[in-house]
Amino acid sequence: MKIQTSLVHAGDRQRLADYTPVSTPIYASSSFFYDTMEELADVFADERPGMTYARMGNPSASALEEQVAMLEGADGAFATASGMAAVHLALMAGMLDRRQSIVAANVLYGGSLELLQTVLPASGVAVKFCDFCDPDALEAAVLEARPALLITETVTNPCLRVADLDRISEIATAAGALLLVDNTFTPLMIKPFKHGADMVIHSATKYLGGHGDVLSGIVAAPTERLDELRHTHRCLGGTLGPFESFLTMRGIKTLPLRMRHHCSNARRVFERLQDHPALERILYPGDPLHPDSATVTRIMPPGQAGGAVGVDVKGGEQGAFAFLGRLRLVATSASIGDLTTLAIHPASTTHRMLSEEARAGLGITDGLVRLSIGGEDAEDILADLEQALEAA
Amino acid sequence: MKQQTVAIHACLPDAGGQPFAPSAPPLEMAASFHYRDARDMAAVANGELAGFVYQRYGGPAAAALEKQVAALEGGGTGLACSSGMAALHVGLLAAMRDRAPTVLTANVMFGQTYQLLQLMEQQGVMARFVDPCDSEAYERALDRDETGCVLIETVSNPLLRVPPLDLICDLARQRGVPVVVDATFTTPALMRPLDLGADIVVHSATKYMAGHADVLGGIAVCRDLHAEYMRELGRHLGPTLGPFQCFLASRGVRTLPMRMQEHCRNALHVARTLESHRMAAAVCYPGLESHPDHAVATRLFDPDSDGIPMCGGMVSFEVRDAGQEGTFRFMNALQLVVRTLSLGDVHSLVSHPATTTHRSMGAKRRQRLGIRDNLVRFSVGIEAAEDIAADVAQALESV
Numbered sequence: 063m064k065i066q067t068s069l070v071h072a073g074d075r076q077r078l079a080d081y082t083p084v085s086t087p088i089y090a091s092s093s094f095f096y097d098t099m100e101e102l103a104d105v106f107a108d109e110r111p112g113m114t115y116a117r118m119g120n121p122s123a124s125a126l127e128e129q130v131a132m133l134e135g136a137d138g139a140f141a142t143a144s145g146m147a148a149v150h151l152a153l154m155a156g157m158l159d160r161r162q163s164i165v166a167a168n169v170l171y172g173g174s175l176e177l178l179q180t181v182l183p184a185s186g187v188a189v190k191f192c193d194f195c196d197p198d199a200l201e202a203a204v205l206e207a208r209p210a211l212l213i214t215e216t217v218t219n220p221c222l223r224v225a226d227l228d229r230i231s232e233i234a235t236a237a238g239a240l241l242l243v244d245n246t247f248t249p250l251m252i253k254p255f256k257h258g259a260d261m262v263i264h265s266a267t268k269y270l271g272g273h274g275d276v277l278s279g280i281v282a283a284p285t286e287r288l289d290e291l292r293h294t295h296r297c298l299g300g301t302l303g304p305f306e307s308f309l310t311m312r313g314i315k316t317l318p319l320r321m322r323h324h325c326s327n328a329r330r331v332f333e334r335l336q337d338h339p340a341l342e343r344i345l346y347p348g349d350p351l352h353p354d355s356a357t358v359t360r361i362m363p364p365g366q367a368g369g370a371v372g373v374d375v376k377g378g379e380q381g382a383f384a385f386l387g388r389l390r391l392v393a394t395s396a397s398i399g400d401l402t403t404l405a406i407h408p409a410s411t412t413h414r415m416l417s418e419e420a421r422a423g424l425g426i427t428d429g430l431v432r433l434s435i436g437g438e439d440a441e442d443i444l445a446d447l448e449q450a451l452e453a454a
Numbered sequence: 455m456k457q458q459t460v461a462i463h464a465c466l467p468d469a470g471g472q473p474f475a476p477s478a479p480p481l482e483m484a485a486s487f488h489y490r491d492a493r494d495m496a497a498v499a500n501g502e503l504a505g506f507v508y509q510r511y512g513g514p515a516a517a518a519l520e521k522q523v524a525a526l527e528g529g530g531t532g533l534a535c536s537s538g539m540a541a542l543h544v545g546l547l548a549a550m551r552d553r554a555p556t557v558l559t560a561n562v563m564f565g566q567t568y569q570l571l572q573l574m575e576q577q578g579v580m581a582r583f584v585d586p587c588d589s590e591a592y593e594r595a596l597d598r599d600e601t602g603c604v605l606i607e608t609v610s611n612p613l614l615r616v617p618p619l620d621l622i623c624d625l626a627r628q629r630g631v632p633v634v635v636d637a638t639f640t641t642p643a644l645m646r647p648l649d650l651g652a653d654i655v656v657h658s659a660t661k662y663m664a665g666h667a668d669v670l671g672g673i674a675v676c677r678d679l680h681a682e683y684m685r686e687l688g689r690h691l692g693p694t695l696g697p698f699q700c701f702l703a704s705r706g707v708r709t710l711p712m713r714m715q716e717h718c719r720n721a722l723h724v725a726r727t728l729e730s731h732r733m734a735a736a737v738c739y740p741g742l743e744s745h746p747d748h749a750v751a752t753r754l755f756d757p758d759s760d761g762i763p764m765c766g767g768m769v770s771f772e773v774r775d776a777g778q779e780g781t782f783r784f785m786n787a788l789q790l791v792v793r794t795l796s797l798g799d800v801h802s803l804v805s806h807p808a809t810t811t812h813r814s815m816g817a818k819r820r821q822r823l824g825i826r827d828n829l830v831r832f833s834v835g836i837e838a839a840e841d842i843a844a845d846v847a848q849a850l851e852s853v
Contacts, residue, residue, distance in 0.1 A: 063790075063838075063841050064837070064838035064840070064841055066836070066837055066838045066841075067790065067837035067838045067841040067842075070800045070801045070835060070836060070837050071790065071801060071837070074801075075792070090668040090669070090698075090702070091667060091668060092660045092664075092667045092668065092669060092670050092796050092799075093667060093794040093795045093796040093799075093803075094794060094795075095792055095793065095794050096793060096794075097786075098782070098786045098793075099781075099782040099785045099786055099793055099806055099809075100782060100786075102793060102794070102795075102806075102809075102810065103782075103806065103809035103810065106809055106810045106813055107809070107813070114794075114795055114810070115795040115796060116660070116670040117537045117539060117566075117670055120670075142536075142692070143535075143536035143540070143692060143693045143694045143695070143696070144509075144510045144692035144693070144694045145692065146510060146689075146690065146691060146692025147536070147691065147692035147693050147694070148692075149692070150690075150691045150692060154573070154576075157576065158573075158576060159576070162576065162577060162578075173510075173689070173690065173692070176689075176690050177690045177691070180686075180690065181547070181687065181690045181691065184551065184552075185547070185555075185574075185577040185578075185579075186555070186577045186578040187577060267485050267509075271485070274484060274485050274486060275483040275484065275485060276483070276485060276696075277485050277509040277510060277694055277696065279692065293569075293573075294573065296539075296566065296569075297539060297543075297566065297569050297570045297573045298539065298540060298543055298570075298573075298691075298693070299535070299536060299537030299538065299539025299540035299541075299542075299543065299672065299693060300536050300537070300540055300691070300692065300693040301536045301537050301540075301670055301693075302536070302696075303536070303669075303670065303671075303695070303696040303698060303699045305696060305698035305699070306696045306698070309483075382492070383491075383492045383493055386491075386492035387490075387491055387492065393488035393489075394488060394489040394490070394491075394492050394495055395486045395487065395488045395489070396486045396487075396495070396499075396507050396508040397485055397486035397508060400485075400486075402488075404486075404488075406495075407492050407495075407496065410492070410495075410496035410499070410500075411495060411496055411499045411507070414496070414499060414500065
């Protein structure tokens with residue numbers, strides 16, 4: 063055999079011996095090899111389990127999918143290239159062979175709003191928005207739109223309202239619609255399937271990955287949803303790579319520890335800043351005066367209300383930008399759920415596509431800064447926030 | 455500058471005012487980028503300032519790959535995607551923006567593409583099918599119905615027909631209909647569809663582009679008209695290609711021109727070997743004079759350094775008088791050549807369309823299109839040509 067041939071093949075496609083790696087390998091392989099064609103054809107015909115081509119499934123992604131299915135109490139999950147790819151996948155699969163109609167919460171992450179406001183309507187999907195914290199309005203909207211599905215976030219971004227999932231799922235079930243729940247802000251804390259969700263979405267870039275080093279998403283679902291998700295996922299091809307699968311999985315191993323710290327740090331921040339003279343108001347689901355306080359008490363674990371805090375800085379956009387400019391430890395960044403405490407100004411970034419009126423209606427004021435409280439020591443976070451507010 | 459030079463250099467970052475620059479594109483893992491001044495971040499988010507905010511919007515590794523492939527395609531804007539299917543989906547949506555939701559396409563194509571079109575039917579997209587090599591059929595169809603966009607594979611999968619892309623682009627352009635080209639089988643090393651008048655080129659970068667069977671990825675490249683919406687779709691739908699995959703794809707693209715030349719030469723050698731073997735029938739390779747589209751391929755594809763047109767690395771053939779069983783016997787007897795899916799890898803591989811990539815379309819449709827149970831799709835690698843040919847010959851003997 064010529065060296066040109068040997069160098070392409072030598073070392074590859076070796077069978078694993080009778081040992082098993084303790085952590086799942088990064089399977090950087092686009093396709094998989096079988097001893098015989100019969101085996102490959104059987105896998106393709108779904109007559110035996112196996113891997114064929116990375117878009118159809120990859121062992122690194124499968125391991126992550128199993129881990130998240132366990133986390134959410136689902137029968138299966140599909141890892142995606144981003145949280146938005148997960149939202150897109152869940153929406154498309156949820157509408158498969160059903161009415162191309164969606165009722166969506168009127169406050170959602172800006173990316174989800176854009177998908178629902180621009181791309182999907184251009185493809186002939188009817189989307190109706192309404193306030194999911196108002197059950198009567200939601201019932202009326204569902205009656206009118208007769209949607210295939212409803213979509214909401216457990217804690218809305220950036221206004222931190224908390225959805226009464228049980229009530230919403232009753233409305234969805236009565237209308238024969240599926241309920242899609244984006245649980246990005248509250249993994250572990252809220253188990254949406256226990257409250258009637260049909261699919262659960264995560265931007266795993268946030269708390270699940272948790273280290274600011276990976277973009278990924280996931281859709282978890284019970285058995286009866288898995289076929290339509292699988293088919294849609296293969297067509298749309300929003301596949302998560304093996305490196306990202308590995309990093310996300312690695313992150314989830316410390317999720318319980320990290321969430322405890324995020325939640326207790328956020329509570330400390332709320333408690334210390336709630337009456338701060340430089341703030342117009344503070345948004346925190348654990349605030350006893352929060353409009354959804356009853357729901358929070360019912361569906362979140364005692365003492366935990368997530369890692370996000372909204373601070374409405376006096377002085378509007380100017381005040382908010384000045385505050386952000388003075389932060390030293392806290393970073394201004396578009397993400398959340400990172401070990402690092404992050405701050406963002408939604409009106410000029412994530413929610414800039416909304417009109418000023420729409421933003422005002424939703425409570426996204428020009429002074430609002432969304433804080434994603436990190437895993438640092440609470441005193442260090444507070445010291446930075448306070449020095450930046452004192453100077454205001 | 456020649457393609458080989460562009461491929462090697464176009465992914466390298468500028469020194470950016472520093473006295474040094476890295477010798478490889480950056481592998482930045484950051485999901486988001488921190489800003490010292492919130493006003494800068496708002497300006498970047500609004501597109502007023504160049505920069506990175508969040509990886510789904512773009513990152514350094516993706517930007518390097520996009521720049522490199524766009525340069526090879528002769529200019530335009532690139533979008534790296536999590537798979538070839540994702541790039542195709544984005545390309546189709548971008549092309550049909552504010553147009554009739556109809557796709558005029560070939561009656562034989564990659565099985566998953568057909569399934570994607572069926573999925574898009576749920577949102578009212580209608581696909582119409584014509585013989586990919588019959589430009590008059592395209593003309594009739596374009597004149598008969600309102601068309602949102604034309605979708606063509608540069609070489610059809612798996613039967614390796616070569617549509618007259620230049621003529622079809624002219625017809626579509628005269629009528630203002632955008633053309634989306636899946637150029638996975640040819641890559642910019644062989645032809646550049648944008649130069650022929652196509653609007654959006656998509657690739658499964660998993661194949662020749664990355665070339666080493668270690669990346670799942672896709673890329674779409676388009677001219678200015680569709681650029682903004684294409685990138686917007688990338689942000690909204692989120693099929694982002696991760697930095698590792700971008701880096702590996704980019705690293706693969708650096709050797710794309712030299713690999714393609716070897717793939718093409720080896721494929722011609724294998725095709726000729728098969729043609730002279732009694733157990734092989736219906737040998738199909740656009741570089742063979744017996745191929746119905748040989749003249750089109752010679753016209754469209756660039757020549758190699760010896761002046762021979764590069765007709766791709768894919769060969770298909772039938773195992774003579776065999777059914778599925780005899781065909782599997784041939785495939786199972788291969789020692790060097792790998793039995794798997796995919797194509798365009800450095801190693802030679804065979805696949806069986808009827809039970810894999812084209813399984814879902816059903817036996818009837820396969821029969822009508824000529825995808826028979828003894829059809830083998832052969833992706834010829836860059837090993838020494840005689841080693842590949844020897845393995846094929848010994849395996850054919852065992853049928």
